[in-house]
Amino acid sequence: MKRGLSFFFLIILMLVLTSCTVDPNAADQYVQSKQLDVEIILPSSLSKNNEQNLKMKLTQEGKKVEYATNVKFEIWKENHKEHLEVVEAEYENNGIYVATKTFTDDGLYNIKADVKTRDAHVMPTRQVIVGKLSEEEKNALTPDDQKHREHQNHH
Template sequence: MKKSIWIFMLAFGLVVLSACNGNKVEELELPEMLDVQLEVPETVDVNEKIAMKAIVTQGEEKVADANEVEFEIWEDGKKEESSMIEAKNNDDGTYEAETTFEHDGVFTVQVHVTARGLHTMPKKEVTVGTGAAHEEDHEEGHDDHDHGQHADGFGMHFMEPENVKAEKEVAFTVHLQNEETPLEKARVRFEIWNDDISEKHDWVDAEEVSPGEYTTKHIFKEPGTYSVQIHVTNDDGLHEHEEHEIEVKN
């Protein structure tokens, strides 16, 4: 009986060794990052219609199936007044939209691209007309850091939820970028309050679900207009924040 057991164990061991040698474990490959080339003119005339174009690739492949491509535009010092324009998908890896500028000034055009579980948001500066008509406002705006003016190279894009209702769970997602690459391993917290309802501020921590993408969930107990401020810090001394308003309905 003992001899039979030893023969069985020896045979089993040989089978295991054979399986290990014959089947190599495949290495996990991380997806290639999105590359987005933003094309906008550096200088334009007031009320001149311009084309904005984003060329999206992943490695050698043209990305024609992006989930979302939007152009965000704001005047220097007035990030809180930015406007979003949805891009047209040309089905060849390019996405386009048009815009005009109503007065002289310095503006930023930033494209937000979400595709294949990744997000990137390069930006460029556009000088309109003389570019100096609102220089005074621009200087004042740099002191107003609480309303969306960030350090050079840092970018934040809050995917503001729609049709938010009381007593229903809602997802908060924000994309962070530094020097046009996803900002990873940051600490992201959502501060939520409504002074008409309570003096209490709720704090909700977000989790990084993919490079530079942070998400969490929250339930508003009552309808009303809530302030949501996103706080971002990391071990390199970064400290940024941006405030938004969310309307909660019954």
């Protein structure tokens, strides 16, 4: 009787395991987010005490994004992220969003485009020079390995 009961459970177990197969098209049933591309567009030169237009162009699958929500720039001077400033961007046209900013100091700045759509969140960052750089800021632009070699040459 025990042997018959064990055989019966073995058969049931085999039926359950063989009925659970993986659907090869299972991945197609999930919504896949589409790549959001952000191009930061800045003036060729930035100077202090002048209003500057900061722009970003948004595209998704080659189409201009016209209805993005939460489109902004985060701006901070190098090594001073605690003074980060957030500037909201407004839709201009053709997938381009614009914000204005007046830089009050010369130096090396980071400008991060922060964009959220229904299915994506993208935050590319660019480093820009406003006016003239200090020696410390110039060194921040030098690759680490070059700094190391220059340091060795002084000894």
